[in-house]
Amino acid sequence: SYQVHQTPADLYKNQGELAKMECSHSISNYDVILWYKQSNYRELVLLGYMIGTSGYPEAGFDIEGDANAGGTSTLTIKQLTPNSSAVYYCAASLHSASDLPLCSTKTSSLVYCRLITPVLTSHCI
Numbered sequence: 001s002y003q004v005h006q007t008p009a010d011l012y013k014n015q016g017e018l019a020k021m022e023c024s025h026s027i028s029n030y031d032v033i034l035w036y037k038q039s040n041y042r043e044l045v046l047l048g049y050m051i052g053t054s055g056y057p058e059a060g061f062d063i064e065g066d067a068n069a070g071g072t073s074t075l076t077i078k079q080l081t082p083n084s085s086a087v088y089y090c091a092a093s094l095h096s097a098s099d100l101p102l103c104s105t106k107t108s109s110l111v112y113c114r115l116i117t118p119v120l121t122s123h124c125i
Contacts, residue, residue, distance in 0.1 A: 002027045004092050019077040023090035026069055032093040033073040035063060039086040047075065047088075051095050067092075 004025045013019050023033050031052050036044040048057030050073045055063030062076040077084055 024072045025092040033067040036089040
């Protein structure tokens with residue numbers, strides 16, 4: 001079966017620190033990983049995406065690694081704030097020129113995804 005994996009399952013950091021989380025998948029021909037954030041059960045916000053080995057993050061984030069099957073994409077939150085406390089999702093997708101732009105937050109971009117990684121700052125403890 002197709003699988004998407006994210007680590008760590010939980011992440012506890014202090015305000016001002018950086019946080020890293022990883023996403024990998026085993027889906028042949030899929031070469032895109034998208035990263036989303038969900039705060040307080042609200043809408044998903046796209047943090048950026050990776051096509052192959054090229055990352056396209058929003059400001060305040062880094063996305064590095066390899067989005068191909070067997071590779072690992074790493075999302076880095078550069079400086080944690082109280083607003084960083086959220087649930088983070090990754091999704092694997094197939095890159096196709098007809099699907100561009102990939103930076104849309106349409107639900108159809110979510111092909112396989114798994115919920116993980118609440119980030120809690122010192123203010124939330």
